[in-house]
Amino acid sequence: MRRTYVGRDIEVSFDLDLCIHIGVCVTGLPEVFELHRRPWVLPDASDAEAVADVVRRCPSGALRYRRVDGGPEEPPESPTTVTPLRDGPLRMSGALEVTRTDGGVDVTPRATLCRCGLSANKPFCDNSHLAGHFRAPGARLRIPASPVRRSTDQPIAKSDDPRG
Numbered sequence: 001m002r003r004t005y006v007g008r009d010i011e012v013s014f015d016l017d018l019c020i021h022i023g024v025c026v027t028g029l030p031e032v033f034e035l036h037r038r039p040w041v042l043p044d045a046s047d048a049e050a051v052a053d054v055v056r057r058c059p060s061g062a063l064r065y066r067r068v069d070g071g072p073e074e075p076p077e078s079p080t081t082v083t084p085l086r087d088g089p090l091r092m093s094g095a096l097e098v099t100r101t102d103g104g105v106d107v108t109p110r111a112t113l114c115r116c117g118l119s120a121n122k123p124f125c126d127n128s129h130l131a132g133h134f135r136a137p138g139a140r141l142r143i144p145a146s147p148v149r150r151s152t153d154q155p156i157a158k159s160d161d162p163r164g
Contacts, residue, residue: 001015001016001017002014002015002064003015005043006043006068006083007043007048007051007068008043008044009044009047009067009068009071010043010051010052010065010066010067010069011043011066012032012041012051012064013063014041014062014063014163015061016062016161016164017060017062017121017124018061018111019062020060020089020125020126021149021161022058022059022141023144023145023147023148024057024061024144025054025063026146027144027146028053029045029046029051030044031142032050032054032065033054035148035162035163037054042142048067048071052065052071052146053069055074056110057072058113059091059141059158060110060111060112060124061096061106061111064108065119065131075097075109076093076095077093077109078094078095079094080093080094080096081093084115084137085139086136086137086139086140087134087136087137087138088112088116088125088129088134089112089115090112090115090138091111091112091114091139093109093110093111094109094117095109095112096110097124098111101122101123112124112125113125115129116127116128116129118131118132118134127155130153130155148161
Protein backbone atom coordinates (compact mmCIF):
# COMPACT_ATOMS: atom_id res chain seq x y z
CA MET A 1 0.00 0.00 0.00
CA ARG A 2 1.47 3.34 -1.06
CA ARG A 3 1.46 6.11 1.56
CA THR A 4 2.02 9.77 0.70
CA TYR A 5 3.90 12.28 2.83
CA VAL A 6 3.00 15.84 1.84
CA GLY A 7 5.51 18.64 2.09
CA ARG A 8 5.39 22.28 1.11
CA ASP A 9 7.40 21.78 -2.12
CA ILE A 10 7.42 18.03 -2.70
CA GLU A 11 5.30 14.97 -1.92
CA VAL A 12 7.03 11.67 -1.27
CA SER A 13 5.19 8.39 -1.50
CA PHE A 14 6.33 4.98 -0.24
CA ASP A 15 5.16 1.41 -0.84
CA LEU A 16 6.68 -1.09 1.62
CA ASP A 17 5.63 -3.99 -0.63
CA LEU A 18 8.12 -2.79 -3.26
CA CYS A 19 11.00 -1.92 -0.92
CA ILE A 20 14.09 -4.15 -1.18
CA HIS A 21 15.82 -2.38 1.72
CA ILE A 22 18.87 -0.96 -0.03
CA GLY A 23 18.78 1.99 2.38
CA VAL A 24 19.63 4.89 0.07
CA CYS A 25 16.84 6.87 1.73
CA VAL A 26 17.94 6.54 5.37
CA THR A 27 21.63 6.98 4.53
CA GLY A 28 21.10 9.67 1.89
CA LEU A 29 18.99 12.14 3.89
CA PRO A 30 18.55 10.91 7.47
CA GLU A 31 16.87 14.17 8.45
CA VAL A 32 14.09 13.42 5.93
CA PHE A 33 13.98 9.60 6.15
CA GLU A 34 14.12 8.32 9.75
CA LEU A 35 13.06 4.71 10.20
CA HIS A 36 11.89 4.96 13.83
CA ARG A 37 10.11 8.33 13.67
CA ARG A 38 6.42 8.89 12.90
CA PRO A 39 5.93 9.97 10.25
CA TRP A 40 9.13 8.40 8.98
CA VAL A 41 9.28 10.81 6.00
CA LEU A 42 9.45 14.59 6.57
CA PRO A 43 9.69 16.08 3.06
CA ASP A 44 10.24 19.62 4.41
CA ALA A 45 13.35 18.63 6.42
CA SER A 46 15.51 19.34 3.34
CA ASP A 47 15.12 21.19 0.07
CA ALA A 48 12.93 19.60 -2.58
CA GLU A 49 15.76 18.95 -5.05
CA ALA A 50 17.82 17.06 -2.45
CA VAL A 51 14.77 14.95 -1.55
CA ALA A 52 14.06 14.26 -5.23
CA ASP A 53 17.70 13.24 -5.78
CA VAL A 54 17.56 10.64 -2.99
CA VAL A 55 14.19 9.31 -4.14
CA ARG A 56 15.54 8.86 -7.70
CA ARG A 57 18.30 6.63 -6.25
CA CYS A 58 15.74 4.18 -4.82
CA PRO A 59 16.17 1.22 -7.21
CA SER A 60 12.85 -0.45 -6.47
CA GLY A 61 10.46 2.44 -7.04
CA ALA A 62 9.19 2.01 -3.47
CA LEU A 63 9.91 5.72 -3.11
CA ARG A 64 8.49 8.18 -5.63
CA TYR A 65 7.96 11.91 -5.59
CA ARG A 66 5.76 14.61 -7.04
CA ARG A 67 6.88 18.23 -7.09
CA VAL A 68 4.19 20.63 -5.87
CA ASP A 69 6.42 23.71 -6.21
CA GLY A 70 6.52 23.62 -10.01
CA GLY A 71 9.95 21.97 -9.98
CA PRO A 72 10.84 19.21 -12.44
CA GLU A 73 9.09 15.87 -12.13
CA GLU A 74 11.06 12.67 -12.47
CA PRO A 75 11.55 12.01 -16.15
CA PRO A 76 11.53 8.36 -17.15
CA GLU A 77 14.96 7.20 -18.19
CA SER A 78 15.29 6.84 -21.92
CA PRO A 79 15.86 4.32 -23.25
CA THR A 80 14.39 1.77 -20.86
CA THR A 81 17.16 -0.26 -19.22
CA VAL A 82 17.19 -3.71 -17.65
CA THR A 83 20.19 -4.58 -15.48
CA PRO A 84 20.55 -7.97 -13.81
CA LEU A 85 21.97 -7.49 -10.31
CA ARG A 86 24.48 -10.04 -9.09
CA ASP A 87 22.68 -12.78 -7.16
CA GLY A 88 19.53 -10.66 -7.15
CA PRO A 89 16.68 -9.06 -9.08
CA LEU A 90 16.43 -7.28 -12.40
CA ARG A 91 16.80 -3.53 -11.93
CA MET A 92 14.65 -1.70 -14.46
CA SER A 93 14.31 1.97 -15.27
CA GLY A 94 12.44 3.90 -17.91
CA ALA A 95 8.80 4.41 -18.79
CA LEU A 96 7.66 1.18 -17.14
CA GLU A 97 4.25 -0.43 -16.91
CA VAL A 98 4.45 -3.47 -14.63
CA THR A 99 1.44 -5.77 -14.44
CA ARG A 100 0.89 -7.25 -10.98
CA THR A 101 -0.43 -10.78 -10.48
CA ASP A 102 -3.83 -9.32 -9.52
CA GLY A 103 -4.00 -7.58 -12.92
CA GLY A 104 -3.29 -4.11 -11.59
CA VAL A 105 -0.69 -2.06 -13.45
CA ASP A 106 2.04 0.03 -11.82
CA VAL A 107 3.33 2.90 -13.94
CA THR A 108 6.74 3.68 -12.52
CA PRO A 109 10.15 5.04 -13.50
CA ARG A 110 11.97 2.28 -11.53
CA ALA A 111 11.36 -1.30 -10.44
CA THR A 112 13.22 -4.35 -9.18
CA LEU A 113 11.71 -7.52 -10.59
CA CYS A 114 12.21 -11.05 -9.30
CA ARG A 115 14.43 -13.33 -11.34
CA CYS A 116 14.96 -16.12 -8.78
CA GLY A 117 11.33 -17.29 -8.87
CA LEU A 118 11.02 -17.24 -5.07
CA SER A 119 9.33 -13.87 -4.43
CA ALA A 120 5.95 -13.92 -2.73
CA ASN A 121 5.28 -10.53 -4.37
CA LYS A 122 5.87 -11.38 -8.04
CA PRO A 123 6.67 -9.84 -10.35
CA PHE A 124 8.49 -7.65 -7.80
CA CYS A 125 11.50 -8.72 -5.76
CA ASP A 126 10.94 -9.26 -2.04
CA ASN A 127 14.52 -10.34 -1.19
CA SER A 128 13.60 -14.05 -1.16
CA HIS A 129 16.70 -14.61 -3.28
CA LEU A 130 18.79 -14.10 -0.14
CA ALA A 131 17.22 -16.96 1.84
CA GLY A 132 17.11 -19.08 -1.31
CA HIS A 133 20.84 -18.56 -1.92
CA PHE A 134 20.12 -17.54 -5.52
CA ARG A 135 23.30 -17.11 -7.56
CA ALA A 136 23.54 -15.44 -10.96
CA PRO A 137 25.91 -13.04 -12.68
CA GLY A 138 25.15 -9.37 -12.85
CA ALA A 139 26.13 -5.87 -11.86
CA ARG A 140 27.16 -5.26 -8.29
CA LEU A 141 24.92 -2.97 -6.27
CA ARG A 142 26.55 -1.13 -3.39
CA ILE A 143 24.47 -1.71 -0.28
CA PRO A 144 25.53 0.42 2.68
CA ALA A 145 24.96 -0.72 6.24
CA SER A 146 21.87 1.07 7.51
CA PRO A 147 18.91 0.66 9.87
CA VAL A 148 17.06 -1.27 7.14
CA ARG A 149 19.99 -3.54 6.29
CA ARG A 150 22.60 -4.32 8.95
CA SER A 151 24.57 -6.44 6.45
CA THR A 152 24.30 -7.00 2.71
CA ASP A 153 22.69 -10.41 3.13
CA GLN A 154 20.26 -9.56 5.95
CA PRO A 155 17.68 -6.86 5.27
CA ILE A 156 15.12 -6.07 7.92
CA ALA A 157 12.15 -8.44 7.69
CA LYS A 158 9.01 -6.80 6.34
CA SER A 159 7.16 -7.93 9.49
CA ASP A 160 9.78 -6.11 11.63
CA ASP A 161 9.86 -2.97 9.51
CA PRO A 162 8.43 -0.09 11.58
CA ARG A 163 7.20 1.64 8.41
CA GLY A 164 4.64 -1.14 7.81
